[in-house]
Amino acid sequence: MAVNFPGSPGGFYAPTRFEAYIHDCEVMGEIPSDLRGTFYRTGMDRRYPPRFPDDAPFNDDGFVDMFRIQDGHVDYRSRHVRTERFLAERQARRALYGYYRNQYTSEPSVRNKSMNVANTNIIYNNGHLLVLKESDPPIALDPTTLKTLGNYRYDGQIYDGPFTAHPKVDPVTGETITFGYEAKGDGTTDVVFYWIDKTGKKTKEVWIKAPHVTMMHDIAISQEHIIIPTTGYITSVERLKAGKIHWGFDPEQPTYIGIMRRDGDGSDLRWFKGPGHQMIHTINAVTEGDKVILDAPVSPSSPFPFFPSVDGSPFDPKGGSCTIRRWTFDLKSKNDTWEETIMFPDHQGGGLARMDDRYISRPYRYSFMGIVDPSLPFDAEKAGNLRGRVTNAYAIYDHQTGNVKTMFAGPTHSLSEGVFAPRSPQAPELDGYLIGVANNLAEMRSELIISDARKPEEGPIARVLLPFRLHAQVHGNWVPDDVLPVA
């Protein structure tokens, strides 16, 4: 039987299902000569129709893109990640695996085999290009060909289990702090943390218990502490055996924030408890005396409509939209909650906020987030009925003054997560470029847009035009030439 996607959303969101290489892409505008490096991005693209129509897009096959930039020229390459699952389904010519992270809904022939789709984040760490999915170990790729090399466990120093999509790297010491949740199997509260030094040697391993079984997608680090958010997404082995998608959203579930010292053994871990607001990603954290200050995009309710509420309540698009908030924790206080400040209440987005990664764990000033700005023009006739439902601008937030600047990509465009590329390793904060993929919904093609982070209101200074549309992105990262040579 030939492949058919009767359940495809169509339009820009239909699966692309091809890999490509373009030497010397078409460029509109001028790429700055001091922008030299590689932009990697990863996301989802279905090879075969899912076994369940309401499966989460997070269960689609991992797909990686690479934009190599040097001397004003850009080369592009893309590949599916050859996971065990991808290869098995390609052999069978159909989907074998069931709901997102529910092995009980897979065909018997692949139950208890890796469900890894490797589609969430792609980082260059310890000299390896790693594609990450929080339910599974990292997978290493060749940084030039994107060929899949296999699971990577830091030379066998870490276990063969779940590994976060968001390890944190201290930009000064080079230390990587990473973790995995549901670390002893589905439905377990065990969380493991690893410390890996700049030479790739594991220096510490700490196991803790989460307050309940919950999605723990991201952490933050300050110079002294690790900050560990929980969410309202819950699961259990019973839920999975009942044939449901891994996560259900419990609106009654409080949010817990764990804080423990980076130089400790986990015994000082303290859980703060507050209203059930959803912090999927963090931006940054700093420790000032007895205070830990955490900045992050936060939504009042579930931001993922495909993880249904356990009480049957409908998805709330407004409640699922994020604003950037500051949560301040007083380590001296006996009150186990926090103070909240909504920093930029007029800007709502999907929660993919970033910063200049050279300032992770340290005092910083600027962050970036894709926002949905309904006041900007949108051509619904050409782009479909997506007004207010796609990211149409990047906001550059000044956390010191409260000022906001925005970069608008166009009236038929939606934006994937943007990243910051410094002009040089020594350039001051914000002196560099904001880079991200824009989808031209009217022309059914994608482009990489590059803008000056200090003058975003002037719009893109260069557009790298692709003659086709790209798959949905989750995260991307910039790897400068001094870290991974382009040539």
Add this chain to the structure above:
Amino acid sequence: MKHIRTTRRAFMGHLGLVAGMGALAYTAPGVLSIRPATAAVTTRPAGAKPVVSVFMDMPWVDMSGRAEPYIPPRGTAVPARLTLAEDFGNYQYYHV
């Protein structure tokens, strides 16, 4: 409980008939209708018509039919294809 004996061929044929009837009830142009046939774990209110929607650039299928459907711009939709009875065994969770 009363048990009914049937063959797999007859059972699939029955499902195919149901699928074909469902296909006749196709919705407005550009709006995709998806109905799970055997996905017992999928909860859907009686009479609800699932829709493909988009939230923050993410497409998703709302089985309750309460979300605003995504209508691709004219000329860009993947052509809808009626699922034939003989296809149904292969696309057991879908029909359009």
